[in-house]
Amino acid sequence: MTMLHYPQYECEFDAETQEFYDGVVDMFTGIREGHIGRYCFSSARSDNDRVRGDEHWTRFIKTSAAYYPYRHEIEIIRHAASHIGKLVSDAHTFIDLGTGSLNSFERKVLPIIRAGKFKEITFVDLCTAFSEIATARLKEELADIKTNTFLGNFFNSLPMPQSKAAINLFGITLGNIVVDLPNETPEYALTRTMKHFAAPLKEKGGYFIFDYDTNEDESSLHASYEHPSYHAMELTILDRVKRDLPTSNFDPDDFEHVTVWHQRWKLLAHGVRAKTDLKFSIGPYQIDVPRGKFYRTGSSFKYSDVTIEQVAENAGFRKLQVFSMPGSTMRVAVYAMRP
Ligand SMILES: C[S@@+](CC[C@H](N)C(=O)[O-])C[C@H]1O[C@@H](n2cnc3c(N)ncnc32)[C@H](O)[C@@H]1O
Numbered sequence: 001m002t003m004l005h006y007p008q009y010e011c012e013f014d015a016e017t018q019e020f021y022d023g024v025v026d027m028f029t030g031i032r033e034g035h036i037g038r039y040c041f042s043s044a045r046s047d048n049d050r051v052r053g054d055e056h057w058t059r060f061i062k063t064s065a066a067y068y069p070y071r072h073e074i075e076i077i078r079h080a081a082s083h084i085g086k087l088v089s090d091a092h093t094f095i096d097l098g099t100g101s102l103n104s105f106e107r108k109v110l111p112i113i114r115a116g117k118f119k120e121i122t123f124v125d126l127c128t129a130f131s132e133i134a135t136a137r138l139k140e141e142l143a144d145i146k147t148n149t150f151l152g153n154f155f156n157s158l159p160m161p162q163s164k165a166a167i168n169l170f171g172i173t174l175g176n177i178v179v180d181l182p183n184e185t186p187e188y189a190l191t192r193t194m195k196h197f198a199a200p201l202k203e204k205g206g207y208f209i210f211d212y213d214t215n216e217d218e219s220s221l222h223a224s225y226e227h228p229s230y231h232a233m234e235l236t237i238l239d240r241v242k243r244d245l246p247t248s249n250f251d252p253d254d255f256e257h258v259t260v261w262h263q264r265w266k267l268l269a270h271g272v273r274a275k276t277d278l279k280f281s282i283g284p285y286q287i288d289v290p291r292g293k294f295y296r297t298g299s300s301f302k303y304s305d306v307t308i309e310q311v312a313e314n315a316g317f318r319k320l321q322v323f324s325m326p327g328s329t330m331r332v333a334v335y336a337m338r339p
Contacts, residue, residue, distance in 0.1 A: 017245075020039060020244065020245070021244075023036040024245065028282065028285070028289075028295065029287070032180075033296040034298055034299045037176055039053070039236075040234050041057060042236055043128070049243065051239045051243055053236040054130060056229045056232045056233035058100075058101040061103065061104065064229070066223045066224050067224045067225070069211075070171075072328045073108060073171075075325055075328075076324060076332045077323075079325070080323040080332060084332075085112060085114070085115020085116040090117075091164050092119050092163035092164050092165065094118040094121045094168060095124060095159060095167045096109055096168045097125075097154045097168060098124070098154065098169065098173050099123055099125055099134040100130055100170075101133075102133050104170070109168065109170070110137075116166070119146065120147075120148070121148075123135060126152060131151070135147050159200065161204060163204050165204065167197055167200070167208050170211050172212060172330075174190075175212065175213065175302065177193050179301070181265060191314050198316045198317060202316070207335065207337070208334075208335045209333070210332075210335075211330060211332045211333070212330075212333065213331075214329045215302055216302055218263075221302075225268075231256070231257040234257035234270055234272070234297065234298075235257050235272065238252035238255055239252050241282070249281065250280040254275055255273060257271070258272075260296075266301060266302040266304075268300040268301075270298045270300065271298075273292060273293065274289045274292060276291050277291050308331075312335050316337060317337060317338065318336050320334045
């Protein structure tokens with residue numbers, strides 16, 4: 001990688017684009033890895049925009065037979081929702097982190113909201129379309145409930161509830177944490193993340209409802225993401241590079257999305273692999289990429305039950321109940337803040 005000095009590339013970005021630019025440049029220049037996965041949910045800004053991550057995700061979960069985390073989680077929640085509602089029945093506020101598609105909201109979150117006694121629901125997402133759809137659907141069913149939207153990266157910032165709350169994180173999103181490998185372990189980074197989710201619950205008390213996957217079978221993990229809509233969603237990160245950043249000779253079609261399993265970290269790495277030798281620039285950075293070079297954009301970490309319990313305890317939580325179903329590696333867990 002060489003640095004070009006072209007003053008015309010010294011652009012001013014808004015804060016969100018600056019963060020995206022820094023993340024992309026750091027990945028292509030080898031400074032950081034696995035930190036730009038969240039941009040795969042980016043939305044279109046015009047009719048002919050290729051950036052359509054939210055739409056690809058919605059199509060993926062609707063049409064993929066192999067993506068067991070989604071189907072199993074729905075099945076587990078179908079049986080557990082009323083029980084979960086009882087476990088968290090003194091929570092006033094429900095904070096849903098990353099609601100996703102309408103189908104997912106109706107089948108995973110609504111059953112728990114119906115079973116609980118929540119007076120207020122807050123949707124936190126970086127994709128406005130997902131929060132808007134869920135808000136409209138909720139209003140249809142519970143017109144009097146108060147709703148709020150909090151736009152942003154929930155791994156960095158969270159709303160501060162004024163009363164006892166249940167924070168909810170589904171879609172095995174807890175597996176998407178950013179870990180500075182190999183300088184820190186996934187367990188260390190997970191503890192940091194759990195403490196981050198515990199912080200808003202410290203004052204008034206509350207619950208953390210989340211799912212995780214214990215699967216370590218490499219072939220079924222690869223197979224679960226083998227779907228054209230999933231590949232398109234991951235490659236939308238590069239579509240966004242092309243759309244939002246100053247590039248020359250950069251073509252998202254020169255890359256393909258692949259997954260790589262690292263048993264040592266229990267990590268299914270998501271990334272982009274160059275289909276040919278490439279030379280392109282982003283801002284002042286000239287990037288030379290040999291054919292076959294893999295860049296890790298994001299991560300799906302898998303956790304054992306023991307790891308989750310230890311890490312959650314370290315962060316100040318107490319296990320209430322973990323739900324699963326026969327033959328499934330998926331878990332839906334309910335933890336409470338320790339007083
Ligand atoms: C894997 S999908 C899960 C969707 C849904 N909860 C489900 O269980 O099917 C992740 C969701 O979280 C949002 N998201 C992912 N990373 C995020 C982040 N760091 N900050 C805020 N929202 C994020 C995405 O836009 C999407 O709505």
